Amino acid sequence: MHPLRMSKPPRSISPHTAQALKTAGLVRHLGSVAEGIGVRFVVLKGAALHALSLVKANARPMCDLDVLLSPSDAARLNDTLVSQGWKAKGSHRGEDHLPVLKHSFWPALELHDQLSGVSLDGKSWVSFADLVSGGGAEPLPAAGPAVFVPTREFLAAHAIAHGFFHHGTVAIGYQLLRVFDDLAALGGLEGTDDEFLAGPGRWMKRGLTREEIVTILRLGRRLARGENVAADLPPTPESRLLEHVARSAGDPLYRKALRLRSFQLLGGTGHNRLWTFLGNSWHVTFLSRQQVDAIYGRPKHDWVYPVRQALRPFDLVLRVARYSVASLKLRASGESPPSAPRCQP
Numbered sequence: 422m423h424p425l426r427m428s429k430p431p432r433s434i435s436p437h438t439a440q441a442l443k444t445a446g447l448v449r450h451l452g453s454v455a456e457g458i459g460v461r462f463v464v465l466k467g468a469a470l471h472a473l474s475l476v477k478a479n480a481r482p483m484c485d486l487d488v489l490l491s492p493s494d495a496a497r498l499n500d501t502l503v504s505q506g507w508k509a510k511g512s513h514r515g516e517d518h519l520p521v522l523k524h525s526f527w528p529a530l531e532l533h534d535q536l537s538g539v540s541l542d543g544k545s546w547v548s549f550a551d552l553v554s555g556g557g558a559e560p561l562p563a564a565g566p567a568v569f570v571p572t573r574e575f576l577a578a579h580a581i582a583h584g585f586f587h588h589g590t591v592a593i594g595y596q597l598l599r600v601f602d603d604l605a606a607l608g609g610l611e612g613t614d615d616e617f618l619a620g621p622g623r624w625m626k627r628g629l630t631r632e633e634i635v636t637i638l639r640l641g642r643r644l645a646r647g648e649n650v651a652a653d654l655p656p657t658p659e660s661r662l663l664e665h666v667a668r669s670a671g672d673p674l675y676r677k678a679l680r681l682r683s684f685q686l687l688g689g690t691g692h693n694r695l696w697t698f699l700g701n702s703w704h705v706t707f708l709s710r711q712q713v714d715a716i717y718g719r720p721k722h723d724w725v726y727p728v729r730q731a732l733r734p735f736d737l738v739l740r741v742a743r744y745s746v747a748s749l750k751l752r753a754s755g756e757s758p759p760s761a762p763r764c765q766p
Contacts, residue, residue: 434479440528441478444468444486447527451488451498452565458501460494463549463558463569465533466583472561472570475606482599485521485529491549492534495519499532510711513704516689516697517546537690538582539575540627546691547624557624577609578621581637586628597666601641610641636662665758677747679758684741708733
């Protein structure tokens with residue numbers, strides 16, 4: 422099935438608006454493909470906020486589309502899309518999703534079969550079945566009968582979990598301040614702490630602690646009121662969290678120290694931590710050609726690939742050394758990042 426091409430957006434619109442329009446087109450296209458093969462999916466994160474008209478198209482940046490399916494449906498949709506010209510980026514899956522799919526026209530696509538950081542039963546991460554049976558998803562008729570979006574309640578829970586559980590420990594590839602904008606758009610900063618914990622919090626029975634969730638909420642409310650949280654003396658939990666958010670976005674030394682944690686998290690957060698660690702370590706060390714392109718850039722000559730692949734273990738050792746030095750410098754000055762909010766199964 423060929424992509425349902427949209428007319429080219431005018432040059433005058435912002436990049437965020439253009440990306441939002443293209444992502445909305447991809448949601449409709451996926452809805453058509455999914456209906457044709459008998460699978461269903463839930464649109465997540467920024468694309469869901471746009472689909473529900475909770476944010477303006479030019480206000481919420483997105484770089485890809487994330488959807489949640491059952492494991493079997495994710496495999497079927499993945500195979501169908503690959504047969505239609507999509508290509509897997511890399512050779513292995515992440516903890517929550519299959520290898521990222523790329524297309525020459527559409528935004529990148531992540532097919533999730535679970536969502537770490539959110540849990541309905543306190544034992545396992547949220548699945549498609551959990552979301553539907555728990556009343557956390559509703560149909561999105563505009564995209565077809567195969568497409569669902571989360572409720573506001575779940576979107577608020579997932580905004581916090583995605584930002585501060587999934588990315589919070591290594592806040593490098595995601596702007597954590599976006600979490601507070603999303604919570605404001607969802608009305609998640611209104612009401613009391615207890616009201617949030619009784620509503621969106623019912624989806625957060627595993628992952629972040631109650632204290633971590635409350636600190637995030639209180640910081641969000643204070644930022645929404647325009648308070649100068651950074652000036653808190655003595656430092657408060659909110660000011661320390663804000664410092665972490667700000668420094669992870671722009672402090673080179675701090676970012677290097679955080680990158681050290683990416684090696685500490687190879688075991689993931691699921692129940693099969695040993696196998697996850699071994700699998701992730703293998704794929705991080707022994708690169709495919711696609712991974713070489715993604716990490717180091719596509720070389721001009723084919724002979725460069727085996728050289729870079731052979732040197733990869735040495736590069737990792739040097740990276741760990743650099744990141745360790747940065748971490749020790751921060752620790753010596755009493756500026757270490759906050760404790761990692763990782764859940765032990």
